[in-house]
Amino acid sequence: MTKNSKNEQSFDDRLDNLSEENCLIIKNEFKKLINYDFAAFLNTCVHCGLCADTCHYYIVDKNPKNIPANKLGLINKVFNRYFGLFAKITPALYGSKVLNKDMVKEWVDSLFGRCTLCGRCALNCTMGINIPYIIRAARGALAAARLVPPGLQSTVDTAIEKGNNMGIAREDWLETIEWLEEELQDDVDDPESSLPLDKNGARLLYTINPREAMFFPLSISAAGKIFYAAGESWTFSSANFDVTNYGLYSGDDNAAGLMSERLVKSRRELGCEELILAECGHGFNSNRWEAPEWLEKKYGFPVKSILQVIAEYIKEGKIQLDASRNKKRVTLHDPCNLVRLGGIVEEQRYILKHAVTDFVEMTPNREKNYCCGGGGGQLAMTRYADRRLETGRLKAEQIKDTGAKIVVTPCHNCIDQLMELNKHYKLEIEIKTVAEIVADALII
Amino acid sequence: METVLRYGVIAAFFISAVVLTFLVLKTLSFGRRSLNAAPRGNWKKGVFYAFGQGMMPWEKESAKNHLLTYMAGFCYHFGIFAALFYLLSLVIPFACGKMVINILQVLMVAGAVCGLGLLLKRSLKQFMRSLSCPDDFIANLLVDLFIILSFLNSSLINLKPILFSVSILMLLYIPTGKIRHCFFFFYSRILFGHFFGRRGVFPRSQHQFKG
Numbered sequence: 270m271t272k273n274s275k276n277e278q279s280f281d282d283r284l285d286n287l288s289e290e291n292c293l294i295i296k297n298e299f300k301k302l303i304n305y306d307f308a309a310f311l312n313t314c315v316h317c318g319l320c321a322d323t324c325h326y327y328i329v330d331k332n333p334k335n336i337p338a339n340k341l342g343l344i345n346k347v348f349n350r351y352f353g354l355f356a357k358i359t360p361a362l363y364g365s366k367v368l369n370k371d372m373v374k375e376w377v378d379s380l381f382g383r384c385t386l387c388g389r390c391a392l393n394c395t396m397g398i399n400i401p402y403i404i405r406a407a408r409g410a411l412a413a414a415r416l417v418p419p420g421l422q423s424t425v426d427t428a429i430e431k432g433n434n435m436g437i438a439r440e441d442w443l444e445t446i447e448w449l450e451e452e453l454q455d456d457v458d459d460p461e462s463s464l465p466l467d468k469n470g471a472r473l474l475y476t477i478n479p480r481e482a483m484f485f486p487l488s489i490s491a492a493g494k495i496f497y498a499a500g501e502s503w504t505f506s507s508a509n510f511d512v513t514n515y516g517l518y519s520g521d522d523n524a525a526g527l528m529s530e531r532l533v534k535s536r537r538e539l540g541c542e543e544l545i546l547a548e549c550g551h552g553f554n555s556n557r558w559e560a561p562e563w564l565e566k567k568y569g570f571p572v573k574s575i576l577q578v579i580a581e582y583i584k585e586g587k588i589q590l591d592a593s594r595n596k597k598r599v600t601l602h603d604p605c606n607l608v609r610l611g612g613i614v615e616e617q618r619y620i621l622k623h624a625v626t627d628f629v630e631m632t633p634n635r636e637k638n639y640c641c642g643g644g645g646g647q648l649a650m651t652r653y654a655d656r657r658l659e660t661g662r663l664k665a666e667q668i669k670d671t672g673a674k675i676v677v678t679p680c681h682n683c684i685d686q687l688m689e690l691n692k693h694y695k696l697e698i699e700i701k702t703v704a705e706i707v708a709d710a711l712i713i
Numbered sequence: 714m715e716t717v718l719r720y721g722v723i724a725a726f727f728i729s730a731v732v733l734t735f736l737v738l739k740t741l742s743f744g745r746r747s748l749n750a751a752p753r754g755n756w757k758k759g760v761f762y763a764f765g766q767g768m769m770p771w772e773k774e775s776a777k778n779h780l781l782t783y784m785a786g787f788c789y790h791f792g793i794f795a796a797l798f799y800l801l802s803l804v805i806p807f808a809c810g811k812m813v814i815n816i817l818q819v820l821m822v823a824g825a826v827c828g829l830g831l832l833l834k835r836s837l838k839q840f841m842r843s844l845s846c847p848d849d850f851i852a853n854l855l856v857d858l859f860i861i862l863s864f865l866n867s868s869l870i871n872l873k874p875i876l877f878s879v880s881i882l883m884l885l886y887i888p889t890g891k892i893r894h895c896f897f898f899f900y901s902r903i904l905f906g907h908f909f910g911r912r913g914v915f916p917r918s919q920h921q922f923k924g
Contacts, residue, residue, distance in 0.1 A: 303743050304743050304744050304745060304746045305740060305741055305743045305744055305745050305746070306745075306746055306904050307743070308739075308740040308743040309740055309897050309900045309901060309904065310897075310901055310904070312736070312740065312893055312894070312897040313894050313897040313898060313900075313901040314891075314894075315849075315891050315894050316841075316844040316845055316846075316849050316891070317782070317786065318838075318840060318841050318844050319775040319776065319779055319782065319783065320775060321840060322775075322778065323774055323775050331840070333839075333840055333843035333844075336840065336843070336844065338844050339843060339844060342844065352739075354732075354735070354736055354739065354888070354889070355889040355890075361847065362846070362847050362848050362851070362890075363846055363847075363848050363890065364846030364847075364848070391905070392773075392909075393773050393774055393775035393776075394775070394905075395773070395775065395776065395783070395786070396894065396897075396898055396901045396902070397763060397901045397902045397904065397905025397906070398901055398905075399904065399905065399908060557750065558750045558912065559750070560750075561749035561750040561751075562746065562747065562748065562749055562750065564749075565747060565749065566749055567749045567751070568749075568750075568751065571751075572751075577921075580922050584922070608914075609914065610912070610914075611912065611914075612753050612754060612912040612913035612914045614913075614914065614917075614920050615920045615921060615922040615923050616921065616922045618922070619922035633774070636914050636915075637774065
C-alpha cells in the first residue's frame with residue numbers, strides 16, 4: 270500500500286468513525302465562519318434550479334448532487350437546523366438536517382469533491398448568491414476538524430512547514446535561480462543580466478508558483494527575460510517566493526493568512542514598492558483579494574498580477590514584441606480565480622494581441638468561461654481524480670472547437686489540468702504561460 | 714365576519730413584518746465581514762449593474778438558456794404584486810378604476826398560470842424534485858391560491874372571506890419559509906453587485922486594457 274493510499278484509507282476510517290464531538294467542532298466552527306452576508310445568502314435560495322447547467326460538474330454528469338443549489342442546500346439544511354428561526358420546530362417542512370456523521374460525509378464528498386469554487390454558479394444565480402464563498406466557509410469548518418481530503422491537507426501542511434507547497438529547500442531554490450540566470454545570460458547574450466535574489470530596494474518583489482522551479486523553469490526564465498527587456502528593478506526573495514495558497518481551497522483562514530503574511534513580510538524587509546504575483550489564478554485571488562481579509566489589515570502597497578505589469582510595459586513601450594514569431598493559432602483559457610473572481614480580464618488579451626498573429630477566443634470566454642476542472646484543490650485531491658478528468662471534458666471540447674495549436678493560460682494549476690486533459694482527450698496542443706509567449710516574441 | 718378577517722389581514726401583515734425584522738436582526742447578529750483589500754473597481758457601479766443590466770437574460774447564461782422559466786418567474790412576481798395591490802385596495806379600502814382592475818386582472822391571470830407552471834415543473838422534473846422540500850410546494854401553492862382568489866374576487870364572485878383567510882395564512886407564512894426571499898433578494902443582489910463591482914469584473918466598462 271502506498272503512502273498516498275494509506276492516507277486516503279485513514280481519512281475514510283476517520284470519516285466512518287466520526288464522533289459527536291467532531292460534529293460539534295464542525296458546527297461551532299461553521300457558526301464562527303458564517304457572517305451576515307453568508308446568512309443573508311442562505312436565506313435567499315429559492316431552489317429555482319437555474320444554476321444547474323451553469324456548473325461544469327452538472328453539465329458533464331447529471332447527478333443531482335452536482336447541482337450548485339444542492340451543494341448549497343447541504344449547508345443550508347444544517348444552517349436552518351441550528352440557526353434558522355422555524356426549521357428547528359418543523360425540520361421536515363424545510364428539509365433541515367442535523368450535522369451528524371452522514372451529513373459530514375456528504376459535505377466532504379460534495380463540497381470538496383464536486384466543486385472547484387470557480388464561481389460560475391454565483392455569476393448565474395438569479396438571486397446573486399455567492400455560492401463558492403459559502404462552500405469555502407463550510408470547507409473551513411471541516412478543516413477545523415482536520416477533515417480536509419489528504420492530498421489537499423498535505424499541500425497546506427507542506428507549505429506551512431517548509432515555506433512553499435512543493436517543499437523546495439532554500440539551497441535548491443538558490444541553485445535553480447543560479448542555473449536559470451546563466452541560461453538567461455546566454456539567451457540575451459549579456460553577462461550582466463541577472464535573476465536578482467534579495468535585492469534590497471528593488472521596485473518589484475516577484476513571486477512564483479513552486480511548480481515552476483520544479484517542473485517549468487522556462488516560465489521563470491521568461492519572466493526574467495521580460496523584466497530584463499523592460500529594464501525593471503526587481504527581485505526574488507530567497508526565503509518567501511511561493512505565490513500559491515492552498516488555504517484558499519482548504520478553507521483554513523489561519524493557514525491561508527500565515528502563507529500570505531510571509532510575502533508581505535519579505536516585501537517589507539526587502540523594501541520593495543510592489544508585490545507582483547506570478548501567473549497563478551488562486552495565488553492572485555488569495556494574495557490580492559483575500560489575504561487582507563484573512564490578516565484583517567489594509568496593505569498600503571500595490572499587489573498586482575504579472576499580467577498587469579507586462580500589459581503596462583507594452584502600453585508604455587518598455588518592451589517591443591514581434592508577433593510574427595508566434596504564428597501558430599493561439600487560444601486563451603481564463604483561470605476562474607484570476608478572471609471571474611479576480612477582475613483581470615483584458616490584460617492577457619491585450620498582451621496576446623501584441624504577441625501572436627492568430628489569436629482566437631474560446632466560447633464562452635472571459636468571466637463566463639468554464640473552469641478547467643483543476644481548481645478548488647482538485648489537482649491535489651487524488652480521490653476525485655476521475656471526476657476531475659471527466660469534468661474537464663467541457664474544456665477539452667472548448668479547446669478543440671477553436672482549432673488552436675497553443676493554449677495559453679496564466680495559471681500553473683490550470684496548466685497541470687490542461688496537460689492531463691491534453692493527454693486524456695488527445696488534444697495535441699502545446700500549453701504555455703503568457704510570459705512564455707511574450708518571451709518568444711520579445712525583441713531584444 | 715368579513716370585517717374581522719379584514720382586520721386579521723392587517724394584523725397578519727404586521728406580525729409578518731415584525732417576524733421578518735427579527736429575522737433580519739438575527740441575520741445581522743452573525744456580524745459583518747470587513748473589507749480591507751484595495752478595490753479595483755467601483756462597487757456602486759456593480760450594484761447598479763446587479764439590478765439593471767445584470768438581470769437581463771442575455772447577461773446570464775442561466776436565464777438565456779431557460780428563457781421560458783426565467784420569464785415565467787418574472788410574470789409570476791408581477792402577478793403577486795398585482796394581487797397584493799388588489800388586496801390592499803380591499804383592506805384599506807380604496808376604489809380602483811375599471812382600467813386599473815383590468816390591468817391587475819391580466820397580470821394576475823398571467824401570474825397564476827406561470828406560478829402553476831413553475832409548480833408543475835418542480836413536480837415533474839426529477840432534478841427539480843431533488844432540489845425541493847415541502848416548503849417549496851407549500852409556498853408556491855399558497856401564493857398561487859392567493860393570486861387565483863384575488864382574480865376571482867375581482868371579476869366574478871364575492872370571495873372576500875376566503876381571500877382574506879388565505880391572505881392571512883400567506884402573510885404569516887412569509888417569514889417562515891422560502892417566501893422570505895422577498896426581502897433577502899434585494900440584499901443578495903446588492904452583495905453580488907458589491908463583490909463583482911469592487912473587483913472590477915462588472916460592469917465590463919470597468920475593465921482595463923480593453924481592446
